[in-house]
Amino acid sequence: MTMTHIASLLLAPFRRLYGYYTTYHGHGRPLLKYIGIIGALTYLTFYLIRFTKPNPKPFDDIGLRLMVITLFTLLALRDHWPEKLRKYYLPYSYAALIVTMPFFNVYFSLERGGGVPSMSNCFIALSFLVMLTDWRNTIAMLVVGITAAASLFFSLHPGGRWPPDMLAQIPAYLIVLIGGGAFKLSEKQIDSEKSRLAAALAGSIAHEMRNPLSRISYALEKMQALLARPKVVPAGGRILETEQLDALARHLSDSEVAVRRGLQVISMTLDGVSNKPMDASSFRYLSAAEVVHKAIEEYGYDSDEDRDRVNVVVKDDFTFRGDETAYLFVLFNLVKNALFYSAAFPRTRITITVGGQQVRVHDTGPGIAPQVLKGLFEVFRSVGKAGGTGLGLAYCQRVMQAFGGSIQCTSALGEFTEFTMAFPPVSEQEREQHRLDTIAQARTALAGKRILIVEDDDLQRAMTRQKLGPIALTSELEEAPDGQSALRMLDERKFDIVLLDLRMPGLDGYAVAEKIRAGGANKDALIVAYSSEPAHLARYRATQSGMDHFVSKPCAQLPLLAALQHVTRRPFAAGATAAGRLAGRHILVADDSAFNRKAIAAHLRNAAAIVIEVEHGGAVLEQLHAQEGIHAVIVDLHMPGMDGLETARAIRSAREPWSGVPIVAMTARSDEPAVAAATAAGMNGFLVKPVDAMVLYDTLGRLMSGGSAVAQPAPVAQAAGTQGEQGLLNLQRLESYRRLGMLEELLNDYLPEMERLVVTLREAVEGADVQGSIAALHSLLGMSGEAGAQALYQHVRKLYVPLLEQGEWPTGHQWLPQLQALARRTEEALRAYCDQQTRSGTLS
Known part of the structure; x- marks a missing residue:
């Protein structure tokens, strides 16, 4: 072990201790500046007051006092330190506090032999010291300061002793120290709670913004549909010219893109607030130059003058792996921050440089103070902007870390600010492999x-x-x-x-x-x-x-x-994306299985739809009566009370404005009699459980665009897709739930319910209750299919359909124990899969 390494180990505790101090005084907190002003004035005033009282031989500490006043004055002049010396301000302040607080007051008390004024001064100094740093450094400063004061005093006065009244006050000093520490801890907890509430508020705002943005997107879609007509006649009767139509179309298209990206970044913000990692499965290889140019073109400038302030320089393009929308919003945020000060600093220019596996955003604005830079990327840290949330730069850092890169900031007050985003290199081998894989x-x-x-x-x-x-x-x-x-x-x-x-x-x-x-x-x-x-x-x-x-x-x-x-993978064979078709649409989902409803609702919300969930047919009619604007109804055919067929007949015969709403049947059966019964009841589409997201989007998209859904779908093959756990699970379906953040619900909701349904089925069989068995198998069939338990789904389906259609029990005596054993193996496989995702850090 080298001497350098030994020295590093010995100094590590002191570096850590000093790190607490710098963290406490980071982000530009002005405590040291203000204590400098107060201390300089107070020590001078107390010295002058001393001579207003009769004292035949006062201890004249003018030399030490002038030194302390000078130290305080330098603390007060923080903003006037030369730029090259500012990095030494915090180390200087640490030493200055030791000298001005514990050292001076203890030494002064020893020289005076104690007394009430000396004790009062020590109490005041200790109280200020407690406020000025964390408890660890408070103790360290006290130990160093008191030891230095005692050493100096007893070296000058070998026969001296500690004043008794000073020793008697030690319990009171400890109470001040402990009480101050407890108060600081409470203050820290309050700050933490404020941050938590701020995070909750940010999450709530993002949630609340989803619906209006979705409605705007839907309105834009309708406006575009109107523009597709041969002529558009405004209120004054004048036909819009082709150029005007093109301009309107351009603005509508830009708005739609902005809303779509806004919905995506809201989802990202919610993920950030909840510490949910970004989904790297959606990352793709991007050209840095192309993304930067796209950002500059799509950014919403306040004026042409602001647009002219931004310049792009491509020294050499490079490839990185990430999410385009996420990185666009990183660039939007950095450009927005730079332009914020353009009114006050008209000379501001922004240069975005691409090259060397880096993107640098350089502006000639007001710059950022060095003490602020350290906490620049913290959540809810906003610098110099009234009304700022402080989420922007934290979001930028989160995105860059998800890409495997980093973001750093350098700045000089009055000169410039530069953000440097470094991306991990993509090797030639990786690029070639990507080409071959594509x-x-x-x-x-x-x-x-x-x-x-x-x-x-x-x-x-x-x-x-x-x-x-x-x-x-x-x-x-x-x-x-x-x-x-x-x-x-x-x-x-x-x-x-x-x-x-x-x-x-x-x-x-x-x-x-x-x-x-x-x-x-x-x-x-x-x-x-x-x-x-x-x-x-x-x-x-x-x-x-x-x-x-x-x-x-x-x-x-x-x-x-x-x-x-x-x-070829799009949700609609002939239309826009799922989000474009379903965004802002109100869709009513009825199923007596809560998990089935959650699964369908999660897919629909992922396409920016607004979902209302109910558990029986009567509630469907109540919702249709209660609110306008429901665009489609998805209803399970087999529900207790009013089933799906009865619900559809009631809707069609209601003679209400909503009687023509598209109705989609959802069931485990896809045979001709089931389809014929659904069609006769007035249903427009048919979904076979487990419902595939793409089929769901396609069916609703066709119906809500005025078309017709597929008349008779084929049963969804659970075996299609990647299999796992010896064929027990459909990993492709489970992966979709992982992306939707539903794996935890799968464990918490599905597994206990599956166990309950198996018990219910056993009790119904033992009681020869055919209808009870049908109901239990129906629920188990829907849940197993939706949850990706493909072997269990296929097994239950073989039992359920004959029992439902013919009312006959399965042949043989082992079918129930076999089902119970398969359910246990399925539960173990699902838990193992979720545990694996947890260990790999991808369980949401």
């Missing part, structure tokens, strides 16, 4: 798909085909040179995906998409707009024409493959 995933996702490339430019068409070359072995690629040719080919054969250029002579891409959607064998084909038109206009018009996705030209190979792969 191609492999695209081949798998697009296997067997027939893709039609519609492009009038021969060179562009050839380049597009070349980019799609890696999937040509598993997919079928065909080409059309114009819109008319594309329609002829679509009339002749079935295509899965149409990659459609928008600007073509004769029949353009918008017209082609509208004709495809109008009918024919390919009306449900996935349509991807592929254009160099301005994104804000083209994306809006493409959506209104019935296209599913938009890709800007020029587009590199991997983003193009990712776009085609992405569109």
Whole structure:
């Protein structure tokens, strides 16, 4: 062990002790400055007062007192210290407090032989010292100061002794010390509670903002639908010009993007308040330069002058892995902070530099004081901005840490502030592996798909085909040179995906998409707009024409493959995203199983829908009577009391404004009689338990856009998706619950209820209660399917359907013990899965 290492070990406790002191006086707290002012004035005043009283031989401490007054004065002049010396202010203050408080007052008391004035001064000094630092450093300063004072006194006065009255006051001094420490602890607890309440308030605000933002998004969607009509006539009767329509469309599209990103960042804020880690499964490889340019274009500037203050310099682009929306909001926050001071500092300019695996945001604003920098990224720490929440920079740090990077700030008062975001490097090997993985995933996702490339430019068409070359072995690629040719080919054969250029002579891409959607064998084909038109206009018009996705030209190979792969996974075969379709919609979910309701509601809320949950048919009618604007009803067919079929008949026969609301049946049965009964009762759609989120979105999207849902769905195959625990669990479904933060509810709600239902089933069987057995199996079937317990679901379904349809008990005597054993194994597998997620830090 080297001497340096030994010295480091010996100094570690002192560094830790001093760290408590710097933390206490961090973030620009002015205590030391104010005590400097008070101390300098007080020590001078007390010296002068002494000579107003008769004292034949007062101890003249003028030399020491002038030194103490000087030390206090330097503390008071904190803001006037030279810049290069300010880093020494806190170490200086530590030494100054020892000299001015315990050392001077104890030494003065010893010189005077005790007495009431000396005791009073010691009490005052101790009280101030308790207020000025934490209890650890208070004790340390007292020990050092008293020891130094006693050493000096007894070296000058070998025969001296401690004044008795001073020793008698030791219990009182201890009470001051202990009482002050207890008060400080209580104050810390109050501050902690304030932070907790502030976090709760932030969470509450974010929750409350979701619904109005969702309503705004829904209103914007309706406005865009109106704009899609051939003419828009305002109140004055004048038809809007094409340029005005384009401008309005642009603003609406920008607003919709802002709302969508706002909803996402609210979710991120809620995760941050609850310390929920960011979901890295959604991270993808991003170009730093592209994201920075996008941030500068999308940021909401107050004026053109503010926009002109921002400049981007790309020295060399690099790739990082993260979430685009999260990082956009990091950049938004940093730009907003820099522009906040532009009115007071007109010379403010912002330069965002990309290069060297870093993004630096540099502004020439007022700068930040050094003592403030240390706590800059703490939650609820706002610097110099009235009304600031202090969440912004903490959010920035949280995002960068989730990306595996860091964010730091350097600043000089009156000169500049610079935030440096460092990203972990992505190696060539990792980039190549990412390319190969993307191609492999695209081949798998697009296997067997027939893709039609519609492009009038021969060179562009050839380049597009070349980019799609890696999937040509598993997919079928065909080409059309114009819109008319594309329609002829679509009339002749079935295509899965149409990659459609928008600007073509004769029949353009918008017209082609509208004709495809109008009918024919390919009306449900996935349509991807592929254009160099301005994104804000083209994306809006493409959506209104019935296209599913938009890709800007020029587009590199991997983003193009990712776009085609992405569109095959979209919730709707012919429409916008699930969030765009369901955002702000009021959907009523009725099921007697609380867990089933929670699962369906979680998927719907994830798409920004507003969900009302009830547990029986009567409550459905009550909700429809009580509130307007319910856009769809999802109802379980098998419920106690008024079941789903009776509920649907009651809605259709009510002759109320809501009698035509779309009704979706939800059941474990998908046979023809069940579908026919649901259709006869007036239901519009059919969901088979366990409900797949994509099917749920698709069904509701079709119905609420005026279409019709699939008449007869196939049963949901629990075996589809990744299996785990020897086929007991559907890991793909459990992963979706992990992303929704429902795994903990799965343990707390599902497992005890499953155990109860198995007991209920056993009691019903022992009592020969057929209806009780049907009810128990029904609930167990729904819960096992929703919870991803696929083996149990399949086993229960084999028992439930015959018992329900024929009223006959399963054959054999071992079916119930087999079900009980399978339920126990399922419970063990689910607990093991959740424990594994907890250990890996991903359980929410």
